[in-house]
Structures are given as C-alpha cells and as structure tokens.
Amino acid sequence: MIAEFELIKIAFVGGLISLDATVFGQFMISRPIVAGPVIGWLCGDVKTGLLIGALIELLWVGVVPVGVGVPPDSAIVCIVATALAANKAPAAVAIAIIFSVPLGILSKRLDIAHRKWNRIFLPVIENGIKSGRYYILTFVIWLGVFLSFIKSFLFLLVCIFLFNAILVYILPFVISSPAVVRGLQVFMFALPVLGLASFLASFTK
Template sequence: MELAGDIMIAALAGGVIGLDRTAAGQFMVSQPIVAGPLTGLILGDVMAGLLIGALLELIWVMDVPVGTFVPANQTVAAVAATAIAVIGSGGSAPLSAIGFVLLLTVAMSPLTMIVETAMRKGNARLGTSLFASSGRPAAAALSRAHLAGLALFFAKSFLLCLVLVPAGLLALEAFERLPAVFHEAMMLFVKLLPLLGVASIARKLSIRIFDRFLVGGFLLAAVLGLAFAVSPAVIILLAVAAGWMGVRFHG
C-alpha cells in the first residue's frame, strides 16, 4: 500500500506541476530544475531530485514548445525519473540509480511527445467544435471549454506519470540485479552527462565567441570544486545556472 501511495503522490505531483508547462501559470515551476527537487522534497530525497532536474535542464534548456514544435515533456520526465529513483531506492537514491533513471528518460521522451501532440490536436478540435456548434459561444461556454482544457492537461501528465513510474520501478529493480560494472558505468554516465548538456547548448546557440555567462559559471564551479571541495550537486547546479543565463541573455 505504501508503494501504491508513493506512486499516486508522484503522479498527482506530475499532474499539478505539469499544468505550469503551457496550460496555466507558466511560472517556470514545470522546468526540470524546479520540478525535480519539488518531487524529491515530496518523496523524501531533495538532492536526488536536484541532481536529476539539473541534468535534464541542462540538456533540454533550449527545447521550448513554441509554434508547431512539440518537444519532449521534460516536466513529466523529471518528475517520473525522480520518483523512480527515490521510491525504487527506498528514500535515498545512489548515483548509479540516478544514472539509470536518467537513461530511462530517453525511452520516456517519444511517448511524451506522442501524447503531447495528440493533446494539442484534441484541444484544437475542442475550440473548433465550440464555435461551430453555436456560432458565437457565450462566456460561460468558453469558460467551460477552458476549464476542460486544464483538466485534460492535468490528466495527461497525471496518467503519464502513473504509467511511467511503475514501469520504471520494474526496470530499476532489474538493473539492481546486474553486476557491479553496470552500476559503475551509470555513475560515470552521471558525471559525464553535464558535458553533453554543455555541448547541446553550444550547438543550439551556435556560439562563435565565449559567452560570458557560460564561461563565468563554469569557472566559478571549477574554483569552488577545487578550492572548497563543494558537493558535485552544487557544481552541476552552478553549471546549469550558467547555461540557463547564457540561453536567456545570449545575443
């Protein structure tokens, strides 16, 4: 019962946080760097959520749902990955488990994109049918349609988490039985993943000169890491902050 309760809590968190993505608010709570730690806080391991969210943010910071482009739902990925790592590890996720669930987000992404595309088409049909049926709908009808859209967006993220978290827990359980070399590989994967994120940002921005925010953030992270033995999670967080500022203020 406790396992089922934790899965349900994670799914509810995913549904609520997912509303901020495009449907309501857009206060950036749905960004992985926030959604991951929030989920970790709810389930009892903030650091795992921070690490997962920071790494996913670094990789997906440039993927914005603008126009017809439908990116992977990084909110669902961050919430589900954090929940899988924390629940599957009994409350304190080791680095190997974090690496494995980050790898699982690769499998999650196509499913979230398919569901996201279907949801957008459904919302478009909802608006079209509303105007077609009554010509000029009343304010009450428009309000009902808007609230129905919010409910559908909540249900989308909720159901995705409700499916992905149990499936991920089964995959994590199978991973735990693998030899130690696989666990060591996942730990190395986590340590190297920030480099992939930086490369992704650089490629998408087509950086031709050193970005002062990006370089400054990584220099600060390196100095803190060498001089004061700062936690790797803090260094990764600084790297993500530098990349985020570079994206927002570039050019």
C-alpha cells in the first residue's frame, strides 16, 4: 500500500512535471523517459520507473501534436504506472501499464475542457488593460500555472489512490495464475516491439 504522505508527494511532483508539457517551458521533462525515473526515485524504485518510462516513451512516439490538436497525456500515464508498479512483483509492471493507458485519453479530455474554460480570463484581462491595471496579466498567468498544477495534482491523487487499491486487491489473483503471468511476460516482451513498429511507421511516412 502506498502511504498517504508518499501518495501526496508523488502527486505533487507529478503535477509539477506535467506543467512542463504545455504550461511552462517544454523542456520535455514531462516525457515518460524522464518522468518515469524521477517518480521511481520518489518511490525508491528507479529501475521500474526507467523501464516503464522507456516502454511508454516508445508507445507514445508516434503521437505528434499538430497545430492546435491536444495529444493524449503521456506524462500522466507514466506517472500513474510508475507509482502503481514500484516495489511490487514484476507482473505488476504490465498491469500498471494496462491500467494507466486509458488515463491518457481521460486526461486529454480534461485538458481540452480546461483549455476551453481558460477563455473566461480573456474579458478579465481586457478590462484590466483598459483600466491600466497591467498587473492583472501577471496574476492571470500565474493563476493559470497554478490551476494547471492543481488539475494534474488532483487527477493524479485520485487515480493513483483508486487504482492502487484495485491493484493491491487483484495482484495476488494474477500472480497465483502461472498462465496469466506467462502471458504478461510475453506482453512485456512484445510492448517495445510495438513501440518500435510505431516509430518506424511514423518515420517512413
């Protein structure tokens, strides 16, 4: 079980990391290959973080945002998967990835809603400029950063908490079946191959 304090710590750092995706900088700290080891380090299991980061990085390699399109969030998927799989049996890695991949789509929906909602700031700033209060601009920018952080923070908190409860419950059943464990081993082997295929497909366009 992930302790409460550790859960908050992971969600906090995860929230900061996912700011990098659109809100601040785009230094690609939010890519799985970086976010995975960092979250793994927080959980005391860098190895699992690195493995999950590499797996999800390759899965997401063909997803390219073009123009105004909002891509599914790879950072959230990787952070949740690493938090779930850290310090557990090897089979947990596959299950954690299976659990967290749908979250990419869910957090994309959330992101779109957030970006639509952002327009309520426009008249506020416009009025501020008209009355000469330019500090409103700075205020709104940092409020935007803060709200994005809170969005990811709460999303991660809820997802990791719920999924971890489910995972702890079903993991013993999964491990007790050798056939499923074998299947998941094959799956873990095949996942990088799928990622490489997706890379090659996007580079031979």
